[in-house]
Amino acid sequence: MKYPNKILLEEDEIPTQWYNIAADLSVPMPPPLHPGTREPATGEDFAPLFPKALIEQEMTTERFVDIPGEVLDVYKLWRPTPLFRARRLEKLLDTPAKIFYKYEGVSPAGSHKPNTAVPQVYYNAMEGVKKLTTETGAGQWGSSLAFACAQFGLECEVWQVAASYRAKPYRKTMMEIWGGKVHPSPSKVTEYGRGLLQQDEDHPGSLGIAISEAVSEAVSDDNTRYALGSVLNHVLMHQTIIGEEALLQMAKIGETPDILVGCTGGGSNFGGLAFPFMREKFKGKMYPTVRCVEPSACPTLTKGEYRYDFGDTAGMTPLMKMHTLGHNFIPEPIHAGGLRYHGMAPLVSHIYELGLVEAISIAQKECFAAGVMFAKTEGIVPAPEPTHAIAAAIREALNCKETGEEKTILTALCGHGHLDMSSYEKYLLGEMQDLDLDQNAIQEALEGVPVI
Ligand SMILES: *Cc1c(COP(=O)(O)O)cnc(C)c1O
Numbered sequence: 001m002k003y004p005n006k007i008l009l010e011e012d013e014i015p016t017q018w019y020n021i022a023a024d025l026s027v028p029m030p031p032p033l034h035p036g037t038r039e040p041a042t043g044e045d046f047a048p049l050f051p052k053a054l055i056e057q058e059m060t061t062e063r064f065v066d067i068p069g070e071v072l073d074v075y076k077l078w079r080p081t082p083l084f085r086a087r088r089l090e091k092l093l094d095t096p097a098k099i100f101y102k103y104e105g106v107s108p109a110g111s112h113k114p115n116t117a118v119p120q121v122y123y124n125a126m127e128g129v130k131k132l133t134t135e136t137g138a139g140q141w142g143s144s145l146a147f148a149c150a151q152f153g154l155e156c157e158v159w160q161v162a163a164s165y166r167a168k169p170y171r172k173t174m175m176e177i178w179g180g181k182v183h184p185s186p187s188k189v190t191e192y193g194r195g196l197l198q199q200d201e202d203h204p205g206s207l208g209i210a211i212s213e214a215v216s217e218a219v220s221d222d223n224t225r226y227a228l229g230s231v232l233n234h235v236l237m238h239q240t241i242i243g244e245e246a247l248l249q250m251a252k253i254g255e256t257p258d259i260l261v262g263c264t265g266g267g268s269n270f271g272g273l274a275f276p277f278m279r280e281k282f283k284g285k286m287y288p289t290v291r292c293v294e295p296s297a298c299p300t301l302t303k304g305e306y307r308y309d310f311g312d313t314a315g316m317t318p319l320m321k322m323h324t325l326g327h328n329f330i331p332e333p334i335h336a337g338g339l340r341y342h343g344m345a346p347l348v349s350h351i352y353e354l355g356l357v358e359a360i361s362i363a364q365k366e367c368f369a370a371g372v373m374f375a376k377t378e379g380i381v382p383a384p385e386p387t388h389a390i391a392a393a394i395r396e397a398l399n400c401k402e403t404g405e406e407k408t409i410l411t412a413l414c415g416h417g418h419l420d421m422s423s424y425e426k427y428l429l430g431e432m433q434d435l436d437l438d439q440n441a442i443q444e445a446l447e448g449v450p451v452i
Pocket residue numbers: 111112113140141229230231263264265266267268269270338339383385386414415416
């Protein structure tokens with residue numbers, strides 16, 4: 001069958017429900033625990049942080065959840081997103097494999113993150129919340145939330161990891177254009193931040209620390225709530241709009257994937273693409289292998305332990321059962337900032353333990369080489385995070401060249417790299433290093449994880 005490189009959906013073909021994979025798992029997820037009592041957390045324990053509607057979504061076992069009309073209206077600013085067949089990359093690789101990528105870089109913030117920022121802000125607005133706080137690493141999530149807050153008239157306050165606040169001034173400006181207020185983290189605004197700055201006034205910060213600051217600010221004000229850009233069940237569910245669209249697009253051209261690869265930081269773009277395909281696999285309609293790809297410098301699934309840990313460094317969040325390197329673990333400053341989180345989505349961790357998905361890790365130089373090869377052939381400069389998925393797709397395609405298999409590979413190109421030029425510059429100048437993983441640092445951080 002002949003079809004174009006770019007497979008589109010009409011605006012009225014946009015899926016109107018998110019998919020909740022928890023409904024289809026034979027073994028239920030281990031519950032989150034209250035950080036103080038260490039008993040299973042109740043909805044009320046989350047109430048200072050999140051609106052009721054999102055707490056319900058976090059815990060629901062319904063298979064499908066309707067997407068509100070107001071959310072669909074904002075989605076339609078950039079959705080449905082295109083699915084591409086990477087024919088020029090295939091040709092360069094001289095592979096019999098077919099490579100498809102779902103491109104999320106067409107969103108206002110340039111990544112998949114607005115897919116959850118928009119519904120999160122909407123549900124907060126419906127419950128009368130006036131302000132949202134959050135953390136951001138590379139700046140992708142902070143700018144997505146600032147954009148979404150602008151749509152529904154909420155204030156947005158962001159703690160940006162200090163190292164990235166200094167290195168990525170353009171992301172900060174983006175947040176400010178959409179009305180966001182940005183602090184470097186650790187900041188002077190919170191007690192926790194002030195304490196850390198006293199120890200080290202040039203503290204580089206970390207995602208875990210920034211989460212602690214944003215959470216402490218949210219719980220101290222009744223009209224303020226907190227928003228998280230990855231990891232949680234409801235976030236992964238919102239992201240399934242990616243996979244639901246991709247299913248329709250693949251069906252249009254009569255293709256089914258043999259293998260799905262996705263980069264995993266907290267697990268949301270991966271889950272968003274993979275979960276709807278896994279549902280079809282559970283039904284026996286297709287049989288794709290599903291593979292997570294993480295950076296060698298922060299190998300949560302492949303080198304972490306599966307146990308209860310805090311989501312943040314100060315230990316304020318509920319304990320979640322997940323693959324973790326320890327909440328005190330601060331990964332080396334690799335260029336894929338969005339993949340530097342110490343933990344993994346409990347949902348992704350759970351299905352990994354169940355053997356439903358695989359995981360590999362790849363070092364950054366191979367990823368940037370893949371990103372440059374992709375840009376030269378397909379034109380789009382990928383964000384450093386999805387270059388991990390592209391590198392894995394290229395490995396698979398080259399393997400097919402060896403074996404002669406005609407596999408169909410699907411991945412998410414979850415963001416563009418237009419604000420990541422300094423990283424590409426380092427790579428092009430030959431100054432990029434593959435960082436050795438400090439096994440002792442992991443061991444030390446794991447010793448700080450509560451014993452439950
Ligand atoms: C935030 C981000 C990631 C990592 O988060 P996931 O929840 O694992 O998707 C990956 N890529 C981009 C472009 C991001 O902005």
